[in-house]
């Protein structure tokens with residue numbers, strides 16, 4: 001039987017690429033996103049390629065919805081032993097213009113969502129004596145103008161990851177974080193739109209600042225996730241891997 005993985009925010013972008021990759025690697029994948037319908041195309045694609053997947057609608061920051069979603073995955077796919085906390089939102093603004101709602105929304109989805117999902121899924125991992133948790137941080141954790149909420153959340157996820165590694169290691173569970181740099185997704189397209197620059201110009205300008213000379217693709221992050229959830233990474237825990245085409249943002 002396939003090991004079961006949950007990927008949050010998996011309807012598009014990095015989450016969708018990760019769901020596809022884990023399915024290719026033999027996991028049965030729960031594609032969790034706000035709306036079940038939104039995740040269905042990714043599920044259909046995985047199934048068409050011979051994989052196993054299930055679309056589940058849940059807001060990761062809603063405690064009851066998380067409990068229901070994880071129970072459904074366990075009942076319909078099997079007990080989840082891999083969790084990729086990828087769901088995310090941005091509400092960028094300079095500090096003096098940032099509303100408390102924009103602060104709360106970003107911290108709720110990234111930090112509370114990651115906490116609720118991890119708490120719900122660890123039970124299955126501990127029972128199995130094996131598990132892998134991968135949290136999506138960001139180079140913005142190092143500081144990024146206009147993202148005081150997001151950078152605080154993404155730095156918080158690094159501390160959360162290290163503590164999970166300490167608490168869950170004895171149960172065969174590892175926890176690691178990936179901090180992507182510039183990845184071409186709807187999220188970075190939204191940033192380009194906000195600053196009024198066409199996306200191709202925006203990525204070209206970003207690529208000039210990146211040592212490897214290009215911006216990232218969702219598959220670049222999925223490749224790193226594939227390592228962290230593999231058998232081979234069992235002695236790697238509590239780490240933050242910057243996947244940014246260079247050493248920093």
Ligand code: NAP
Pocket residue numbers: 008009010011012013014015032033034035038058059060061085086087088089109113136137138139179180181182183184185186187188
């Ligand atoms: P994306 O294209 O905006 O996709 C994010 C997904 O998360 C969307 O499908 C979104 O659903 C879903 N989502 C949002 N809030 C949710 C919630 N409360 N519960 C469940 N699902 C929710 O983003 P991405 O660029 O792929 O980013 C994925 C992750 O990588 C995020 O954590 C992001 O912060 C991180 N990251 C991205 C970059 C980058 O350059 N793109 C860099 C560093 C880190 P809706 O479509 O319904 O909103």
